[in-house]
Amino acid sequence: MNISRHHARIFYYFTRRRFALEVLGKNGCLLEGVLYLPGNPLVKLDSHDLLQIGDKEFYFLLPVRSILGRALGPRHHVPVVPPPPQYGYHGEERALLPTAGGGAGKKGRRNGSHFFRSHFF
Structure with a gap:
């Protein structure tokens, strides 16, 4: 067929x-x-x-229960924990800002920390 x-x-x-x-x-x-x-x-x-x-x-096949339905048991909310700071090659802390073009951007310093300013900001 x-x-x-x-x-x-x-x-x-x-x-x-x-x-x-x-x-x-x-x-x-x-x-x-x-x-x-x-x-x-x-x-x-x-x-x-x-x-x-x-x-x-x-x-x-359909799901067993609706994704919009209530949960079967009590919900446990996980607290949001900020990511740990990243450190550069020499131990200085870096801000977690994305860079454009694989690292292209302007390097800056704010509050004693180095960061890269992306072209998108």
């Missing part, structure tokens, strides 16, 4: 709030052993549905 480049389309059907399959290829598509051909109405997809296009089989 031949498979075309645009044999089927899987998309989220917003008005029905679910995923759907539209068969486009002339040889159709098997979903859970049932043949669907082009021109058939859209087919609803559920997680773990087995699709077969040509000789290729695959499962349509």
Whole structure:
């Protein structure tokens, strides 16, 4: 059985709030052993549905829970810790400013620390 480049389309059907399959290829598509051909109405997809296009089989899988849903347990917030200071070759502290062009930029000194000013700042 031949498979075309645009044999089927899987998309989220917003008005029905679910995923759907539209068969486009002339040889159709098997979903859970049932043949669907082009021109058939859209087919609803559920997680773990087995699709077969040509000789290729695959499962349509959805996440176990919504990424927008509440967490199953209490959330543990990790405190934000600033990165440790970086030190140059001779032990002086450097500010963590990006440089443009692999190090091109103007060297400066602020509050006793050396830094490189990027062309983007």
